Amino acid sequence: MGHVYVTAQIEARRRATVEFLVDTGATHSIISPALAKSIGAPVLPQRFTVVLADSRRRRLQACSLGITVAGRSGPTIALLLPGGEPLLGVEALEALGLKVNPHRRRLEPSRAAGALLVGVRAVSHTGSEPVARARRKRSKVHT
Numbered sequence: 001m002g003h004v005y006v007t008a009q010i011e012a013r014r015r016a017t018v019e020f021l022v023d024t025g026a027t028h029s030i031i032s033p034a035l036a037k038s039i040g041a042p043v044l045p046q047r048f049t050v051v052l053a054d055s056r057r058r059r060l061q062a063c064s065l066g067i068t069v070a071g072r073s074g075p076t077i078a079l080l081l082p083g084g085e086p087l088l089g090v091e092a093l094e095a096l097g098l099k100v101n102p103h104r105r106r107l108e109p110s111r112a113a114g115a116l117l118v119g120v121r122a123v124s125h126t127g128s129e130p131v132a133r134a135r136r137k138r139s140k141v142h143t
Helices: 033-039 090-096 131-139
Strands: 004-011 015-022 029-031 048-051 057-060 062-069 072-080 098-101 106-109
Touching: 004 033, 004 106, 015 033, 029 062, 033 062, 033 072, 062 090, 072 090, 090 098
Parallel strands: 029 072
Antiparallel strands: 004 015, 004 062, 048 057, 062 072, 098 106
């Protein structure tokens, strides 16, 4: 398939444009601690044990940041790997609704941009009651 690189905007307190290697075999995204510091990304207090591609186990810190790539924006968590090349993992791709097109070597939508509704409570057209309750009321058969 070859390598797929994308240019993304990452931001926390400040913004930076970064070229990421897209890695569909990596769960998490990776940036260097220096890059996280340069954008003012908040570092999580704990360390996480991860297995790198070369089978080494490492305990790494992580940071939270915003990312915009291929016209999609959202929050993500990136592991901090000293000297690591910026890497865009599957969790960020899935959160943004993106997938790799291996033939064109680029990112494409895997779903509609607004399709992620986890934790959102739907409201009926009147705005006064949840949709599920409104549907139940309409579907009762009176005999």
